[in-house]
Amino acid sequence: MATNELKNQIRRFRFENSEMTQQQLADKTGVTRQTILAIEQGKYAPSLPLAFRIAQTFGVPIEAVFQYEDESAKNTRQTDGGQASDKNS
Amino acid sequence: MNRTQKIALLCIVIMLLSLAVLAYMVIQIAVLKKLPEGYVGRFGPLIILFAAMFLFLVWICKRQSPREVNEDERDKLIENRAAMAALVSVLIVLPAVSVMPRLILGEDVCIPAWSLPLINFVALPIIMIVYSTAILIQFGRRCKDGNK
Numbered sequence: 001m002a003t004n005e006l007k008n009q010i011r012r013f014r015f016e017n018s019e020m021t022q023q024q025l026a027d028k029t030g031v032t033r034q035t036i037l038a039i040e041q042g043k044y045a046p047s048l049p050l051a052f053r054i055a056q057t058f059g060v061p062i063e064a065v066f067q068y069e070d071e072s073a074k075n076t077r078q079t080d081g082g083q084a085s086d087k088n089s
Numbered sequence: 090m091n092r093t094q095k096i097a098l099l100c101i102v103i104m105l106l107s108l109a110v111l112a113y114m115v116i117q118i119a120v121l122k123k124l125p126e127g128y129v130g131r132f133g134p135l136i137i138l139f140a141a142m143f144l145f146l147v148w149i150c151k152r153q154s155p156r157e158v159n160e161d162e163r164d165k166l167i168e169n170r171a172a173m174a175a176l177v178s179v180l181i182v183l184p185a186v187s188v189m190p191r192l193i194l195g196e197d198v199c200i201p202a203w204s205l206p207l208i209n210f211v212a213l214p215i216i217m218i219v220y221s222t223a224i225l226i227q228f229g230r231r232c233k234d235g236n237k
Contacts, residue, residue, distance in 0.1 A: 023154050031161035032091040034228070038163065047162050
């Protein structure tokens, strides 16, 4: 079973944007502070509209804030890369 | 603690207090066969219940920020899951409550027909407690699956 990981840079962007508090970000994006906290900690995957609103608040593209990492795909790539390098050698 | 969590906590406390008041009344009327003397004995538990409700309502109305929203997408997702848990609990609680008179009063006792619908009033607080507890548990645990 694939294990998916949605990483985010919200904390970094908050501090880069004049140390914005979680409550300020929550007010700007129309959610509660608890939701921002859950997203930051990776406990909750936001909907696409909310992810876009967060990115717009920081003035950056969505992929700068959220990164998707599929662990199984990553492992497959690593295995394939290993086999390819074995063949080359 | 956001508004949804506060309401869930309020619901648990009020429902537990309601069950306690109900048990107090049943013991007074059915077991001791007399009403308590004085206003404090008769209305004290109800006054405590209403005072608790008032204090909780004041607490709920207090906001963390003037622009704070009442509810967002995560709250709705959590409420939907809690509603499913409450629905499942109906299937367990209602039959369980239905056999309570037999367990409490015995097999050969007759009860008036009008008392049967009252059984639902015992099931309702239990189901509400399940719903509110499910909300509070979900706020405390990891839920990575978004809108699934």
